[in-house]
Amino acid sequence: MEDVLLLYWKEKEGIYQIINRSRLDYNKERQEQGLDGLVSMVVPEDRATYEVFLTKLKNALKGAENFQPMEDYHLSVSVRMYKADGRDSYHNTICFFEKDDTDAVVSMSLTICEMTAEEIYRVQLAQTVTNDRTPAMFIRAAHEVLRQNPDRKFALVQFDVAKFKMINEMHGEEVGDELLNFFIEVLQVLCNKDQLFVRLTADVFMILLPYENRRDIIDFVETVNKNLTCYKGISYRLVFGVCCIEDSNENLRKYGDRAALARQSIKGNALKHIAFFEEKMKDVLYTRKHLEDHMEDALRNREFVMYLQPKYNMVNEQIVGAEALVRWVKPDGTVIPPIDFVPAFENNGFITKMDAFIWEEACKLLCRWREEGKKLIPISVNMSRRHFQTIEYLPTLNALVDKYQIPKKYLEIEITETIDEQESHSNIMKLKEEGYTLLMDDFGSGYSSLNVLKDTQFDIIKIDRAFLQNFLGTDRGQKIVENVIKMTTAIGLPMVAEGVETKEQADSLMKYGCNVAQGFYYARPMTVEDFCIMKDAQEKGN
Numbered sequence: 238m239e240d241v242l243l244l245y246w247k248e249k250e251g252i253y254q255i256i257n258r259s260r261l262d263y264n265k266e267r268q269e270q271g272l273d274g275l276v277s278m279v280v281p282e283d284r285a286t287y288e289v290f291l292t293k294l295k296n297a298l299k300g301a302e303n304f305q306p307m308e309d310y311h312l313s314v315s316v317r318m319y320k321a322d323g324r325d326s327y328h329n330t331i332c333f334f335e336k337d338d339t340d341a342v343v344s345m346s347l348t349i350c351e352m353t354a355e356e357i358y359r360v361q362l363a364q365t366v367t368n369d370r371t372p373a374m375f376i377r378a379a380h381e382v383l384r385q386n387p388d389r390k391f392a393l394v395q396f397d398v399a400k401f402k403m404i405n406e407m408h409g410e411e412v413g414d415e416l417l418n419f420f421i422e423v424l425q426v427l428c429n430k431d432q433l434f435v436r437l438t439a440d441v442f443m444i445l446l447p448y449e450n451r452r453d454i455i456d457f458v459e460t461v462n463k464n465l466t467c468y469k470g471i472s473y474r475l476v477f478g479v480c481c482i483e484d485s486n487e488n489l490r491k492y493g494d495r496a497a498l499a500r501q502s503i504k505g506n507a508l509k510h511i512a513f514f515e516e517k518m519k520d521v522l523y524t525r526k527h528l529e530d531h532m533e534d535a536l537r538n539r540e541f542v543m544y545l546q547p548k549y550n551m552v553n554e555q556i557v558g559a560e561a562l563v564r565w566v567k568p569d570g571t572v573i574p575p576i577d578f579v580p581a582f583e584n585n586g587f588i589t590k591m592d593a594f595i596w597e598e599a600c601k602l603l604c605r606w607r608e609e610g611k612k613l614i615p616i617s618v619n620m621s622r623r624h625f626q627t628i629e630y631l632p633t634l635n636a637l638v639d640k641y642q643i644p645k646k647y648l649e650i651e652i653t654e655t656i657d658e659q660e661s662h663s664n665i666m667k668l669k670e671e672g673y674t675l676l677m678d679d680f681g682s683g684y685s686s687l688n689v690l691k692d693t694q695f696d697i698i699k700i701d702r703a704f705l706q707n708f709l710g711t712d713r714g715q716k717i718v719e720n721v722i723k724m725t726t727a728i729g730l731p732m733v734a735e736g737v738e739t740k741e742q743a744d745s746l747m748k749y750g751c752n753v754a755q756g757f758y759y760a761r762p763m764t765v766e767d768f769c770i771m772k773d774a775q776e777k778g779n
């Protein structure tokens with residue numbers, strides 16, 4: 238046998254025959270330690286596993302009662318072992334037992350053999366699909382496939398289910414899990430031994446695909462797509478991103494990231510389900526990476542700055558409140574708008590820290606006004622839905638209003654309307670019970686505005702600026718705006734119109750009964766100091 242370390246025992250004499258054709262450094266010193274000598278070749282993380290395995294062998298040798306002879310007379314384990322060159326790789330250790338009539342072990346042979354990419358992968362897959370190590374294993378195994386096929390071209394194909402969360406919400410998490418298991422089963426049939434696949438995270442899968450030309454890739458994707466989008470009549474859509482591997486010596490993670498970028502580039506585009514990576518997508522990656530590398534420092538260095546946009550009572554043109562809007566002001570003075578970093582922070586969760594910082598800025602300002610004997614007007618802060626995945630937002634808010642001694646009604650909270658009513662409902666109730674004023678942000682831009690209104694806990698509705706722009710232009714649209722305002726007024730919900738840019742819009746809104754507006758027609762978001770000057774002037778004037 239090639240490439241194998243073979244150890245042989247007879248009865249209780251210990252190891253008496255060794256053949257080492259492997260790349261393992263099974264030296265004299267190790268041989269003298271018997272079975273235990275093998276442990277030092279195993280990488281530290283896998284040693285515990287290996288020791289359990291060796292204990293079983295020792296028990297077998299001792300004829301211990303708790304040794305259960307395997308039906309097929311062998312035991313095996315796969316762990317990472319160091320080779321003589323210092324590198325580690327997966328090795329399979331198989332022990333065959335020879336037994337006498339009484340089932341006692343008389344001899345034992347142990348073969349240790351380096352595993353092929355496919356073996357490693359199958360073992361890993363058999364262990365569990367949710368195993369944390371699976372993606373790392375995939376990368377290793379994929380590198381091995383590339384090494385063994387230097388003349389072939391390969392691509393990484395990633396796919397996920399668009400709006401997977403909605404499947405969980407609409408059909409239950411159990412169905413979501415079933416669907417993902419269905420994917421795994423189908424992929425096992427569809428993919429041959431060179432087409433390794435892995436489940437990267439919840440609903441994201443990646444496949445290593447050999448190909449000759451682009452058409453092969455597209456055909457493969459279409460086959461996968463066709464076979465995977467037919468589960469129990471549930472309707473869902475798969476989104477594929479592809480990145481061709483240019484240099485097989487480079488870390489495959491890089492190509493994986495690029496396939497992910499390609500996949501993400503078609504999110505929200507219902508007409509497209511496959512995208513190949515293009516260089517220009519890298520800019521997005523670098524910006525995101527840049528953001529992530531700098532966000533913690535930026536928070537410490539107070540580079541996030543609260544701007545305020547006044548809310549006006551259109552009838553008497555008085556400032557009646559303000560919305561806190563974040564800006565990232567770089568040390569060189571460049572001001573980055575939230576659209577360039579808020580979505581990334583929502584993705585990576587940092588938004589909760591950044592929001593809490595802005596909330597504190599708002600509380601500080603309210604506290605300052607109180608101490609200076611100025612009139613208090615409410616400041617509304619934005620609360621990303623990411624907060625609802627933690628339990629900390631409520632204690633954080635409460636600690637802030639306590640610290641700065643602010644009546645809760647002056648710290649208003651804007652939350653965007655979405656469809657996952659159930660989740661938000663309980664969180665919104667909690668905020669309400671604590672006594673905060675809640676504003677439903679971006680009303681009219683989402684899915685189920687009317688449903689949300691039906692049993693809403695919100696105190697104030699903010700009409701989205703896109704809604705105004707889309708509707709105020711036509712007669713029919715005007716009617717819709719008019720009736721939406723009438724309806725909310727009828728159920729006693731005050732409204733703020735966002736994005737009022739013209740006098741005509743302001744006049745229409747007032748005519749229909751909406752009197753509070755926030756928009757460029759009145760004022761743009763501004764620094765706290767500019768805002769205070771305006772507010773002071775108004776107070777003096779009154």
Ligand code: C2E
Nearest residue numbers: 562563574575595619620621736737738755756757758762
């Ligand atoms: P939003 O909460 O809907 O905020 C209103 C946005 O509309 C602001 O954009 C504001 O500048 C803009 N706007 C107001 N009036 C007009 C107008 O008349 N015309 C036009 N074209 N735009 C108008 P901004 O400041 O760029 O913020 C964008 C979004 O970023 C916000 O939308 C909000 O979703 C998010 N955001 C901003 N600050 C924060 C924050 O501190 N935390 C969180 N979680 N999100 C924030």
Ligand code: CA
Nearest residue numbers: 560619651678
């Ligand atoms: Ca807002």
Ligand code: CA
Nearest residue numbers: 678679701735
């Ligand atoms: Ca808004």
